[in-house]
Structure formats: structure tokens, C-alpha cells
Amino acid sequence: MKFxxxxxxxxFFTGKGGVGKTSVACATAVKLADAGKKVLLVSTDPASNLDEVFGVALENHPTAIPAVPHLFAMNLDPEKSAAEYRERMVGPYRGLLPEAAVKSMEEQFSGSCTLEIAAFDEFSRLLGDPTATAEFDHVIFDTAPTGHTLRLLTLPSAWDGFMEQNTTGTSCLGPLAGLQAQQKLYQESVKALCDANTTTLVLVARAEGSALREAARTSDELAELGVRNQHLVINGVFQAVDASDPYAVALQQRGADALERMPEGLNAFPxxxxxxxxGGILGIESLRRLGTTDSATATDTAATSDGELNDLAYLSDLIxxxxxxxxxxxxxxxxxGVGKTTVAAAVAVAIAQRGYDVNLSTTDPAAHLAAAMNDExxxxxxxxxxxxxxxxxxxxxEVLANAGANLDEQGKALLEEDLRSPCTxxxxxxRAFADAVAAGTNKFVVLDTAPTGHTVLLLDSALAYHREVTRQTxxxxxxxxxxxxxxxxxxxxxxxxxxxxxxxxxxxAAAxxxxxxxxxxxxYAxxxxxxxxxxxxxxxxxxxRQTHEQPYLREVQDQQANRMAIIPWQLxxxxxxxxxxxxxxxxxxxSTGS
Known part of the structure; x- marks a missing residue:
């Protein structure tokens, strides 16, 4: 690995879920420790599997990895921090405001942005306070802040005035109001991130169009904020061994095509x-092999999964x-990147082919599926x-016109940044989704755009508060x-x-x-x-790879899903x-090109 x-x-390692950033971060930590450097590896991922990778129970303080001298690792818990912030913000109002209002506030601080800022608070003390990690030669983070979080934290200190005047309860700003005492530490953390002499941001992607586009978007956002010392890792590049296997050849070609169409901005970085x-990246030896030429060598060519999971249903079995x-x-x-737009389209077509009226509503920006179906x-x-x-x-x-009407320039800047968040x-x-759902009273509506449970509860609590205050449903x-x-x-x-x-x-998906x-x-399934x-x-x-996926299929089948269906990999x-x-x-x- 050239970096x-x-x-x-x-x-700092960043990338969309499933691209292997944790594996690459762990392999990096092991290689540096093997070179004699004292290394601290930190995860702020709520679903961190560092314990599983290293075979060591980790907590929120540096823990030695016995099999790798000089390597220490720790799991930080942003969910616990977010819960503490939530109670800090809501607690003073219990017993003073109606229960519906308190529930609305609690849900407001339950979103992904709250968790992300809580994660930043966790690792800011490690990044912004030099004394916290002075004993280590290298500090590796397997989760990096987004550009949105960094912009929020680097805005002018208008938090007091904004929170006093803002009555909308916007989801991203709650935790910031409870963290004002940390502002100096945040400033030092952002300064360290932007210092190319001390920090490298490693963008991890796969040779897939969606992963490369996400890496390019993240790269642009962070570069605008001064985080320009970036390195791209393209993980999991496949080279077929058996040229007679059409699936292997197709996978190799699909990766090559994605790399050929890689966003231009990523070509500027090493x-x-x-x-x-x-196989799975578990254990020290597999980490040492990751990134080397023998990492793609099959060590068990006889491994097979034939017959082990032969009772799997297909998507058609659900119709x-x-x-x-x-x-x-x-x-x-x-x-x-998991294919929900394609699944929605396939279900819509199958139902329509049975003679039912169906509306497929999508956010697919290319709309290639929609165009193909309309043409036919x-x-x-x-x-x-x-x-x-x-x-x-x-x-x-609408929000700027209403909530921003009486704010000064700094307050408006903070509100505008809040509105750039994924929650917005x-x-x-x-709102558009609500109209689409209503059409399901007399036809089938299939949507690849669905709210999270957090958004549903946010609406639920807001409606309850609205009804209690106005009594005008x-x-x-x-x-x-x-x-x-x-x-x-x-x-x-x-x-x-x-x-x-x-x-x-x-x-x-379990989360x-x-x-x-x-x-x-x-x-449902x-x-x-x-x-x-x-x-x-x-x-x-x-x-x-076929063998490696089976434990996860069994986990879904036995532990998670009421029903499970599979879609085979397509040529x-x-x-x-x-x-x-x-x-x-x-x-x-x-032969069908499926």
C-alpha cells in the first residue's frame, strides 16, 4: 500500500459501507506495528468488528493486541455518547413540557447526524489534544467525519443565539448546543485534519461505479474544507483464475469497466x-497478507458450498x-449500493405482469430502469x-423563509449548513413519499425511496405535538x-x-x-x-467467496429475517x-446474459 x-x-479511513475500510485500516495498523512503530487503532463505528478481526475484547481505552507487539486498539461508543447528549438536552424539560413535546425532542436527537457528531466528539480528544496520544507513533481511525460535520463544527460560534431563536428543533443542531464547551478542541481537531504533514485521508472504494462516485463526492467535500492530503485505495480488485468460468470473467470485466469510468477527480490522487x-479478513495473518500479491491466491481450491444452503427461496417466491x-x-x-432500486423495479414488473396496476416510484438519478421499462x-x-x-x-x-427570518448572518449560516445534512x-x-403511499389505496405502489424508522418517529412525535398544541388535526x-x-x-x-x-x-441491515x-x-422479508x-x-x-458468504446467509435466515429470498449474482x-x-x-x- 503506497501510502x-x-x-x-x-x-483516517473513509468509504461507504461494505467497501472494506475496516479491513484496510486494520492491515495498515498491523504493517506499521510490524515495522516497529507503536500504533493506536481507533474505531468509532457503532457496528465495529475490530474485536472479531483481532480476537480480542476491546473497550473505550487502548488495549494491547497480544499477537502484534506495539499495536493497541480501542472501540469508541458514539451511540452511548449520543444518548448522553440526548439526555443532557432533553432532561431539563421533563415535567415542564407536554409528554408529546419531550418525545419529539428525544426523537430529534436520535438521527444519524447526532450519532455522527457524537462520534466526532469521541475521537476529537484523540486528534485535537496532542497529550492524549503522545505515546504513539501513529494513530489510525477507521471512520472519518463527513464534510457536513466538519462544516458545522467550523462555522462561526453562533450556536447560543441560534438555539435561543430557533424553534424548529432541527435534527442536526441539538448535540452541538450541548458541546459548546468543546469548541476549542474541535477547532484543533479540524486543524489537525487539514495539516497535510500530520494527517492523510485514505478514501477506500471498490471497483464499482456507486462506490467510486461516493468516494469522489466525499473527496470533493473534504478538499473544499482544506483536507487535501488524500490517497485512494481501490479494494477487492478481482482477477479471474479460471477463464472458462463465465461468472469470474464477467466480474473481472465489470471491475475493469468501472475503473475505466472512474470519476476524473479521483485520478488526481495517488x-x-x-x-x-x-475469504474473510479475520486473524493477524490474513491482515498481513491483505494488499500483497498472494492475497488473491486461492488457498482452498476444493472449498465448495454445494448442498449447504439448497433451500433458499428466490425473489419470485414472495410475489x-x-x-x-x-x-x-x-x-x-x-x-x-445494495441494489434496492433494482429490486423495486423487478418486483414492480412481476406484479404488473400479473395484470395489476402498479406505480414504481424511484429516486434513481439515471432513471435507466424506468426508461427501459417505458420503452417496452x-x-x-x-x-x-x-x-x-x-x-x-x-x-x-421554506425553512429558511420561516425559521431563518429573524436570525443574524451567523445564525443563518448555521441554519443553512444544517439544511445540507442527509437528514434534510x-x-x-x-413529503413526496407520503403522496406516493396514498396512491396504494387503489393500486400497487412500489418504492425504492423509504424513510428510516427515525424519520417515521420524527413525524409521529411532531404530529402528536402539533395535535396537542393546536387541537386542529x-x-x-x-x-x-x-x-x-x-x-x-x-x-x-x-x-x-x-x-x-x-x-x-x-x-x-440489522440496524x-x-x-x-x-x-x-x-x-416483511x-x-x-x-x-x-x-x-x-x-x-x-x-x-x-461462495463459501465465505454462507455464514451471513445463515445469519439472515436464522437470526434476522421473518422470510428471506436471494437474487443470484448476474452476469x-x-x-x-x-x-x-x-x-x-x-x-x-x-447463455441468456442474466
Missing amino acids: LDSPSRNL HTTVPLFP DDLVAPGHGVILAMGKG RLPNLSVTRIDPAAETAKYSA EEIAVF SEMPEAVENLLPRLRDPDFTRVLIVTLAEATPVHE LQRDLRRAEIEP WVVNQVLSSLPLSDPLMKQ QSPTGLQGLSQLMHGDLSP
Whole structure:
């Protein structure tokens, strides 16, 4: 890994879920420690698996890794910190405000932005206070702050005035108000991040279009804030061993195509290519091999999964039950890059082919699936697009006109930055989502845009407070007023959680399910995309990957899902009616181009 030729003291690893940033961070820590450097590895990921990787129980203080002299690791707990901030903000109002108002405040501080800023608070003392890590030669963080968080923390100190005048309870600003005493430490932390002599930001991506686009977006955001010492790691690059295996050849070609179309901005940075590690990254020896030429060598060419998971259902096996009510809403939910838009399109096509009227509502910016289906003229399937940028701009303008009317310039700057957060887009799209759900009373509506449980509870608490204060529920639009009962009705709304058979996507999906259940929404089924276990593979590396995914399939099947269906890995991207139908039925024939 080229960034280790002359490593900076601080190394931050960032990337979307499932790209392997934790594995690359751990391998980096081991390699530096093996070179005789004293290293501290820090994770602020709520779903951290450092304990599993190293085989050592970690806490919120440096713990020695016995198998690697000079290496120490620790897990910080941003969820615990976020809970403490939430109580600090809400506690003084218990017994003074109506219960609905207190619940609204609690939910306001339960979003992802609150957690992210809490994570920043956890590692800021390690980054901004030189005495906290003075005994270490290198400090490695496997989670980096987003540009949005850094902009919030570097804005003028207008927090007091803004919070006094702001009555909207915007979700991202609550924790900041409770952290003003830390502002000097935050300033030092941001300064350290921007110092190219001491800090390197390592962007981790895979040879996939969505992962590379996310890396480019993150790179641009952080570069604008002065974090310009960046290095790109392209992880998991696959090279086929058996040229007669069409799946292996297709995977290799798909990666090559993605790298050829890599966003131009990423080419400006030095980069490292890490070959695909076919098995799980567990244990010190696997970490030492990661990034070396032998990491892509199959060590167990006889490994096979034939017969171990032969009772897996395909996506088509869910359709009979999904169409039984004759109408309603089907939500495809999941983290970015797992294929929820494709799953939503496949389900919509399958239902329409049975003769039902279906509306597919998508936020797919390319709209390639919509275009393909419209070109083929399926008469009872309509496709509409919710434009997140347009919805967010409209919502932000309304908030600025109302909540920002009496703020000074610093207060407005803080409000404008708050409105750039992911929470704002989710709430803005939520309004368009409510109208789309309402159409499910007389047809099927399939959406790849779905609110998290946090957003549902945010709306629930806000509506409860509104009703208690105004006693005028008649002012509420019908679509919004009836949205929550519809989402919570299992006969009206079916939630499909889409994931991949890998550690991070499965754990993120499990967190999503907990969030939904907290909002009293029970997922109908899990859909595991890009599964290899049912494929007739001959390439030894692909067969190792096939074996590696099985524990995660079993975890979903036995521990997480009420129902589970799989979608086999496709030779070609499934677009158009034929491609989506093949995906739905698990067509494995290479000759069809599925």
C-alpha cells in the first residue's frame, strides 16, 4: 500500500459501507506495528468488528493486541455518547413540557447526524489534544467525519443565539448546543485534519461505479474544507483464475469497466490497488497478507458450498403473498449500493405482469430502469421519479423563509449548513413519499425511496405535538395524516430489506430493522442480492467467496429475517423487462446474459 511508503502520523479511513475500510485500516495498523512503530487503532463505528478481526475484547481505552507487539486498539461508543447528549438536552424539560413535546425532542436527537457528531466528539480528544496520544507513533481511525460535520463544527460560534431563536428543533443542531464547551478542541481537531504533514485521508472504494462516485463526492467535500492530503485505495480488485468460468470473467470485466469510468477527480490522487481477498479478513495473518500479491491466491481450491444452503427461496417466491391484498405499498429499503432500486423495479414488473396496476416510484438519478421499462410499453406499469434535489431545495427554502427570518448572518449560516445534512433530504423526500403511499389505496405502489424508522418517529412525535398544541388535526393533509397508520399496517405496507451476503451490509441491515421495529414497522422479508451460493462456479477464488458468504446467509435466515429470498449474482446488469424477470426468477443460464 503506497501510502505506507512515507506514512503520516494520523491516518483516517473513509468509504461507504461494505467497501472494506475496516479491513484496510486494520492491515495498515498491523504493517506499521510490524515495522516497529507503536500504533493506536481507533474505531468509532457503532457496528465495529475490530474485536472479531483481532480476537480480542476491546473497550473505550487502548488495549494491547497480544499477537502484534506495539499495536493497541480501542472501540469508541458514539451511540452511548449520543444518548448522553440526548439526555443532557432533553432532561431539563421533563415535567415542564407536554409528554408529546419531550418525545419529539428525544426523537430529534436520535438521527444519524447526532450519532455522527457524537462520534466526532469521541475521537476529537484523540486528534485535537496532542497529550492524549503522545505515546504513539501513529494513530489510525477507521471512520472519518463527513464534510457536513466538519462544516458545522467550523462555522462561526453562533450556536447560543441560534438555539435561543430557533424553534424548529432541527435534527442536526441539538448535540452541538450541548458541546459548546468543546469548541476549542474541535477547532484543533479540524486543524489537525487539514495539516497535510500530520494527517492523510485514505478514501477506500471498490471497483464499482456507486462506490467510486461516493468516494469522489466525499473527496470533493473534504478538499473544499482544506483536507487535501488524500490517497485512494481501490479494494477487492478481482482477477479471474479460471477463464472458462463465465461468472469470474464477467466480474473481472465489470471491475475493469468501472475503473475505466472512474470519476476524473479521483485520478488526481495517488492510489493503491488491493487484490480481492476471497475469504474473510479475520486473524493477524490474513491482515498481513491483505494488499500483497498472494492475497488473491486461492488457498482452498476444493472449498465448495454445494448442498449447504439448497433451500433458499428466490425473489419470485414472495410475489404470491405480496399481491394477495390486491393493492398496497411495497418498500425496498437498504443502504446505498445494495441494489434496492433494482429490486423495486423487478418486483414492480412481476406484479404488473400479473395484470395489476402498479406505480414504481424511484429516486434513481439515471432513471435507466424506468426508461427501459417505458420503452417496452408495459401498459399497466407507470414509473414516476422523486427528485431528491428538487424536493430538498423546496423544503430548505421554506425553512429558511420561516425559521431563518429573524436570525443574524451567523445564525443563518448555521441554519443553512444544517439544511445540507442527509437528514434534510430524507425529511424533504418524505413529503413526496407520503403522496406516493396514498396512491396504494387503489393500486400497487412500489418504492425504492423509504424513510428510516427515525424519520417515521420524527413525524409521529411532531404530529402528536402539533395535535396537542393546536387541537386542529383537520389542517393536516390527508396523505400525511394517514401515512403512519398505513406504514404500520402489515396488510397495506410490506417492507423488503435489501442487503448483500457480507458482514457490513448485513449488520447495517440489522440496524435498519431495529430502527423500523422501534417505529412499529415490522419488515416483511429480507432480500439478499448478488448471492454466489446457487451458481455453478469453477473459478477457485469465486468458490472461496461462495463459501465465505454462507455464514451471513445463515445469519439472515436464522437470526434476522421473518422470510428471506436471494437474487443470484448476474452476469450482466439487469435492465429492461427481460433482465428484471431473469433476476426475479434466479435464472442462472449464462447463455441468456442474466
